Amino acid sequence: MDRRLPPVAAGLLWAVTACSGRTQATAPAELQPPPLCEASECNSQGMQALGLQRPDEALRLLDRACSLGHAIGCSNLAGVYRGGVGGAPKDPPRAVGLYDRSCRLGFAEACATVGTMLSEGTAVPADPPRALGMFEQACAKQDAFACFTAGLFYETGRGMPARDPARATRSFEQACGLGHATGCFNAGILLYDEAAGGAGENARAVELFARACDGAQPAGCLRQGLAALRGVGTAADANKAASLFARACEGGDGDACGLAEQLKKSRGRKIEVALTSRAPALTMAGLTVHELSCRMAQTDPLALAEALEGVAAHKAALDACAPAGAAVAVAWTYRGGRAALVRVDGADPRLAGCVRKAALRARSSLSASCAATLLIGEAAGARKALAERSSASSPARPLAQAR
Structure with missing residues (x-):
């Protein structure tokens, strides 16, 4: 995901802070004179003090910067409470309040950071509707990551009553215009419809795929290349398709490597296409999964969501397998309208058997082979189990974006 990290500071909270609104007993005033600097100067001096391992001084300076309306000063102060670096105690709820103040003062990345914290639900309770609202605010301030993430919310219906693909497309296109290559790709995916799409929409989708390609997004x-191979939204051109498949292959896309090889051997004959679609995280019908991956012939925009939807329909049965919470790696296929070949990895036999039985009840019109880590049972316990799984695996693989 194209994302710059917001400025993050670390240190200890001074006992009296104007931004926090919290007052406690302090040392005598003559021992801690209030800073006299202007807002931007306080912020700069505060960050320098953090680097010199003087957290008390740093946080008094950052607090003054925030009190004087310095947006980045508030964000830096929030980073202290969020990260607890340098021996400072963590206080995520206070961090959320400070990031929110920074957002209201005009710092887009602070809005997006609040959205991320409320979306993840690890440091503070998850609140998808509020998270979406924060991403929308950041997007309105021209933050590419926020526009992209808001698009993901609209596409899957998270934090809202139902999916809104049209709104998702607009949000992805806005991210694309701000330089987010995967935003270009996702907008193209939502517009492209080989069977029923209008010529104008397919042509627009191909332009977006081209922008994603030029932005180093192999997908x-x-x-x-597929559009050129099939002549959808652009002129049919097998040579151009081969060149694009080779370019995607060089960028690390395994599906493209396979298609390039098939095309080379086809001698003009039609080739069968099966693509691997991925999402780092996806929630359907209340079931959240991580590292969802499905290989399937379907290329419509919501195929990946549909692949999960069949399993998510049995969330209650899955939750009953581990009421206290668990993160379970599951692989399954859809054949003849139903789930088959369900495999559960790394779980005790009782849990594995229960999850397998529930997953076998899934139904879908897709023909696909999928794998994901399912978060089941109590949410906090499931997130803790996921964190333990992640820390035990090495090295961590980079996550691909949703296709």
């Missing part, structure tokens, strides 16, 4: 090159 964009792959989809642009």
